[in-house]
Protein backbone atom coordinates (compact mmCIF):
# COMPACT_ATOMS: atom_id res chain seq x y z
CA UNK A 1 0.00 0.00 0.00
CA UNK A 2 1.38 3.39 -0.94
CA UNK A 3 0.92 6.82 0.59
CA UNK A 4 -1.96 8.61 -1.09
CA UNK A 5 -5.06 10.60 -0.16
CA UNK A 6 -6.97 9.37 2.91
CA UNK A 7 -4.32 6.85 3.98
CA UNK A 8 -3.28 6.71 7.61
CA UNK A 9 0.45 7.35 7.53
CA UNK A 10 2.99 6.68 10.29
CA UNK A 11 6.51 8.01 9.84
CA UNK A 12 9.64 8.28 11.93
CA UNK A 13 11.56 11.42 11.11
CA UNK A 14 14.33 13.68 12.24
CA UNK A 15 14.00 17.39 11.55
CA UNK A 16 17.14 19.45 11.30
CA UNK A 17 17.80 23.08 10.44
CA UNK A 18 18.62 23.55 6.74
CA UNK A 19 20.62 20.40 5.98
CA UNK A 20 21.17 16.88 7.30
CA UNK A 21 24.09 18.29 9.32
CA UNK A 22 22.04 21.20 10.68
CA UNK A 23 20.98 21.68 14.27
CA UNK A 24 18.49 19.10 15.53
CA UNK A 25 14.99 20.57 15.86
CA UNK A 26 13.04 17.44 16.75
CA UNK A 27 12.99 13.71 16.19
CA UNK A 28 10.59 10.82 16.72
CA UNK A 29 13.49 8.43 17.47
CA UNK A 30 12.64 6.47 20.63
CA UNK A 31 9.09 7.84 20.52
CA UNK A 32 5.88 6.94 18.74
CA UNK A 33 5.95 7.80 15.05
CA UNK A 34 4.17 10.84 13.67
CA UNK A 35 0.68 9.71 12.63
CA UNK A 36 -1.54 11.65 10.26
CA UNK A 37 -4.14 11.29 7.54
CA UNK A 38 -2.59 12.02 4.17
CA UNK A 39 -4.02 14.62 1.81
CA UNK A 40 -6.48 16.43 4.08
CA UNK A 41 -4.39 19.52 4.74
CA UNK A 42 -3.05 18.60 8.18
CA UNK A 43 0.60 18.81 7.22
CA UNK A 44 2.86 21.25 5.40
CA UNK A 45 1.96 20.67 1.71
CA UNK A 46 5.58 20.14 0.65
CA UNK A 47 6.03 17.58 3.44
CA UNK A 48 3.17 15.52 2.02
CA UNK A 49 4.32 16.01 -1.57
CA UNK A 50 7.68 14.46 -0.72
CA UNK A 51 6.06 11.39 0.86
CA UNK A 52 3.64 10.73 -1.99
CA UNK A 53 3.81 7.17 -3.31
CA UNK A 54 6.13 5.82 -0.61
CA UNK A 55 5.34 2.59 1.24
CA UNK A 56 6.23 1.08 4.62
CA UNK A 57 9.99 0.67 4.97
CA UNK A 58 10.86 3.35 2.40
CA UNK A 59 13.27 6.04 3.52
CA UNK A 60 13.11 9.73 2.70
CA UNK A 61 15.29 12.82 2.93
CA UNK A 62 14.26 16.23 1.64
CA UNK A 63 14.44 19.91 2.40
CA UNK A 64 11.64 22.49 2.53
CA UNK A 65 12.62 26.17 2.29
CA UNK A 66 11.27 28.43 5.04
CA UNK A 67 8.83 30.22 2.74
CA UNK A 68 7.13 26.87 2.00
CA UNK A 69 7.17 25.84 5.67
CA UNK A 70 6.50 28.25 8.56
CA UNK A 71 7.17 31.41 6.54
CA UNK A 72 10.04 33.81 6.27
CA UNK A 73 11.04 35.90 9.25
CA UNK A 74 9.05 39.16 9.37
CA UNK A 75 10.70 42.12 11.10
CA UNK A 76 7.23 43.72 11.20
CA UNK A 77 6.12 41.05 13.65
CA UNK A 78 8.57 42.41 16.22
CA UNK A 79 6.39 44.74 18.31
CA UNK A 80 7.12 47.10 21.18
CA UNK A 81 4.61 46.54 23.96
CA UNK A 82 4.31 48.72 27.08
CA UNK A 83 5.60 46.89 30.12
CA UNK A 84 2.60 47.93 32.20
CA UNK A 85 0.25 45.54 30.36
CA UNK A 86 2.07 42.74 32.17
CA UNK A 87 1.41 44.28 35.57
CA UNK A 88 -0.90 42.54 37.97
CA UNK A 89 -1.84 44.75 40.93
CA UNK A 90 0.90 47.15 39.84
CA UNK A 91 3.62 44.53 39.80
CA UNK A 92 5.25 42.39 37.15
CA UNK A 93 5.81 38.80 38.13
CA UNK A 94 9.48 38.12 38.72
CA UNK A 95 11.11 36.29 35.83
CA UNK A 96 8.17 36.88 33.47
CA UNK A 97 9.90 39.33 31.15
CA UNK A 98 13.08 37.45 30.36
CA UNK A 99 14.48 37.16 26.87
CA UNK A 100 13.32 33.91 25.29
CA UNK A 101 10.20 33.51 27.42
CA UNK A 102 7.08 32.67 25.43
CA UNK A 103 4.06 34.60 26.71
CA UNK A 104 0.38 33.97 26.07
CA UNK A 105 -1.11 37.28 24.90
CA UNK A 106 -4.33 38.66 23.49
CA UNK A 107 -4.83 41.15 20.68
CA UNK A 108 -7.49 43.88 20.59
CA UNK A 109 -10.02 41.48 19.10
CA UNK A 110 -9.43 39.05 21.96
CA UNK A 111 -7.59 36.50 19.84
CA UNK A 112 -5.06 34.45 21.75
CA UNK A 113 -1.55 34.47 20.40
CA UNK A 114 1.92 33.71 21.61
CA UNK A 115 4.88 35.99 21.53
CA UNK A 116 8.48 35.59 22.59
CA UNK A 117 10.30 38.22 24.63
CA UNK A 118 13.03 39.49 22.28
CA UNK A 119 14.42 42.30 24.44
CA UNK A 120 13.43 44.29 27.50
CA UNK A 121 13.70 48.09 27.71
CA UNK A 122 12.93 50.54 30.50
CA UNK A 123 9.23 50.97 29.73
CA UNK A 124 8.64 48.62 26.84
CA UNK A 125 9.21 45.02 25.92
CA UNK A 126 9.96 43.92 22.36
CA UNK A 127 7.78 40.90 21.59
CA UNK A 128 8.47 38.65 18.61
CA UNK A 129 5.21 37.34 17.12
CA UNK A 130 6.91 35.33 14.40
CA UNK A 131 6.32 31.58 14.46
CA UNK A 132 9.26 30.02 16.35
CA UNK A 133 10.18 28.20 13.13
CA UNK A 134 9.86 31.26 10.87
CA UNK A 135 12.89 31.73 8.66
CA UNK A 136 14.07 28.17 9.26
CA UNK A 137 14.70 25.94 6.25
CA UNK A 138 13.51 22.47 7.22
CA UNK A 139 15.32 19.24 6.45
CA UNK A 140 13.51 15.97 7.07
CA UNK A 141 14.97 12.47 6.98
CA UNK A 142 13.45 9.23 8.16
CA UNK A 143 11.39 6.28 7.09
CA UNK A 144 7.78 5.24 6.63
CA UNK A 145 6.76 2.78 9.35
CA UNK A 146 3.18 2.04 8.33
CA UNK A 147 0.59 2.90 5.70
CA UNK A 148 -3.01 1.74 6.10
CA UNK A 149 -6.49 2.81 5.10
CA UNK A 150 -7.88 5.45 7.44
CA UNK A 151 -11.05 4.38 9.25
CA UNK A 152 -14.20 6.31 8.41
CA UNK A 153 -14.28 7.65 11.97
CA UNK A 154 -10.71 8.89 11.63
CA UNK A 155 -11.60 10.63 8.37
CA UNK A 156 -14.61 12.22 10.09
CA UNK A 157 -12.42 13.46 12.96
CA UNK A 158 -9.46 14.45 10.78
CA UNK A 159 -6.95 12.54 12.92
CA UNK A 160 -5.63 9.08 13.63
CA UNK A 161 -6.91 7.03 16.56
CA UNK A 162 -5.02 4.55 18.69
CA UNK A 163 -1.24 4.14 18.87
CA UNK A 164 0.49 7.34 17.83
CA UNK A 165 -2.83 9.16 17.50
CA UNK A 166 -5.68 10.45 19.59
CA UNK A 167 -7.09 8.37 22.43
CA UNK A 168 -10.73 9.20 23.03
Ligand SMILES: [Zn+2]
Nearest residue numbers: 157159161166
Ligand atom coordinates in the same frame (compact mmCIF):
# COMPACT_ATOMS: atom_id res chain seq x y z
ZN1 LIG B 1 -11.07 11.31 16.94
